[in-house]
Amino acid sequence: MSDWFARRARLAAQLPAGAVAVLATAPERRRNGDSDYPYRHDSSFYYLCGFPEPEAVLVIVAGQRPRSLLFCREKNAEREIWDGFRYGPEAAQTAFGVDEAYPIDDLDVHLAELLADAPALYLPLARDAALDARARGWLDSVRAQARKGVQAPAVLGDLTPLVEEMRLIKDAGELATMEQAGRISAQAHARAMRAVRPGMPEYALEAELLYEFRRHGAQAPAYPSIVAGGANACVLHYVANNALLRDGDLVLIDAGCELDGYASDITRTFPVNGRFSPAQRDLYELVLAAQAAAIATIAPGRRVAEVHEAALRVLTQGMLDLGLITHLVSLEQALEQRLYLPFYMHGTSHWLGMDVHDCGNYKDVHHSERPSRLLETGMVLTVEPGIYVRAAEGVPREFWNTGIRIEDDAAVTAHGARLLSAGAPKTVREIEDLMQHD
Numbered sequence: 001m002s003d004w005f006a007r008r009a010r011l012a013a014q015l016p017a018g019a020v021a022v023l024a025t026a027p028e029r030r031r032n033g034d035s036d037y038p039y040r041h042d043s044s045f046y047y048l049c050g051f052p053e054p055e056a057v058l059v060i061v062a063g064q065r066p067r068s069l070l071f072c073r074e075k076n077a078e079r080e081i082w083d084g085f086r087y088g089p090e091a092a093q094t095a096f097g098v099d100e101a102y103p104i105d106d107l108d109v110h111l112a113e114l115l116a117d118a119p120a121l122y123l124p125l126a127r128d129a130a131l132d133a134r135a136r137g138w139l140d141s142v143r144a145q146a147r148k149g150v151q152a153p154a155v156l157g158d159l160t161p162l163v164e165e166m167r168l169i170k171d172a173g174e175l176a177t178m179e180q181a182g183r184i185s186a187q188a189h190a191r192a193m194r195a196v197r198p199g200m201p202e203y204a205l206e207a208e209l210l211y212e213f214r215r216h217g218a219q220a221p222a223y224p225s226i227v228a229g230g231a232n233a234c235v236l237h238y239v240a241n242n243a244l245l246r247d248g249d250l251v252l253i254d255a256g257c258e259l260d261g262y263a264s265d266i267t268r269t270f271p272v273n274g275r276f277s278p279a280q281r282d283l284y285e286l287v288l289a290a291q292a293a294a295i296a297t298i299a300p301g302r303r304v305a306e307v308h309e310a311a312l313r314v315l316t317q318g319m320l321d322l323g324l325i326t327h328l329v330s331l332e333q334a335l336e337q338r339l340y341l342p343f344y345m346h347g348t349s350h351w352l353g354m355d356v357h358d359c360g361n362y363k364d365v366h367h368s369e370r371p372s373r374l375l376e377t378g379m380v381l382t383v384e385p386g387i388y389v390r391a392a393e394g395v396p397r398e399f400w401n402t403g404i405r406i407e408d409d410a411a412v413t414a415h416g417a418r419l420l421s422a423g424a425p426k427t428v429r430e431i432e433d434l435m436q437h438d
């Protein structure tokens, strides 16, 4: 609770005194018939107050002593019989440490009052048409009082970048949750390595992951799990997960749980039959070396682009050595001409946090040349180099239809990277040993 309080205070401190900030949580979404998609709160809303129910709005009034108001559903004996517990404003006020709490149906009346003579209104601008329209309504009702001398806010500000910059730097509590999410996901990957057998469908292996996530209390996968055998691993966002896993193929699993609102994001690639072939091992060792080089660059003061550059350098040299790049060029030329692109076409890192592709700028927007951003303690990013070799003329046949990615989650500390996903076996030796013993 103190975390939410401190975050609201830090946000308020960035706003002019008297400014009103409004943030709604996510709506419920219909799946079909009478069924909704599993409910997931809005990340920034949750970051500032921790309130888990739909139909809720947080309002912060900036000033020396900022005030926070939560608008939420009322208690409802009938609905609680069908759908379960609701806090209601009274219990929510205590549980989430807000100064005031009111029924959601009173939002418009309160906002019209709060915005009278307020200097500014901040909300996530132009992201949700319904909220934009509602804000227009609040402003209209304030403007209607102009002849009584009431002033409407002269400034309309975007709340999104302010909250997103805060979310980029994780505090100790957030890091502890992310570490636990990483631990659970790592155990799920190890479980999949033990469970895999030739002839098994990809979805049966996916089920092992889901079982492990859930039995440790993770609420959901943080994103659709990828379980891709053989050539399917060359499809970057493969989610069909319905093919049979074949003896002699690798399987790539990109899966991570969401725990208490925080994502993990891990990829491991391993042989369906428990032993890497020599060609698979060559490619695997290359991706592993690229990942090690990338992780070694992570430290406060280094630029996020350096992580990608380090991975690219190792991968491209390997592609030259293994005959994947057949042009007679130097490493520098190959990098310059981006000859790696047919085999490595995605970035190496993204921010990780409440969202799997978390918020925050990748460029230094305060610098006129907008260079890549400096890493800071408390940031968390993935390191996920890969290599994807499709069947194609001129490509050594032993590498055809092989996709490998190795992905870990790294917290930036004063001493460099701390891997939150280190529990998932990763070296050829670790993987083969685990798979032989089960």
Ligand code: GLY
Residues within 6 Å of the ligand: 223, 254, 255, 265, 350, 356, 384, 407
């Ligand atoms: N699992 C999504 C990603 O790796 O970016």
Ligand code: MN
Residues within 6 Å of the ligand: 265, 350, 382, 384, 407
């Ligand atoms: Mn990722």
Ligand code: MN
Residues within 6 Å of the ligand: 254, 255, 265, 266, 267, 407
């Ligand atoms: Mn991933």
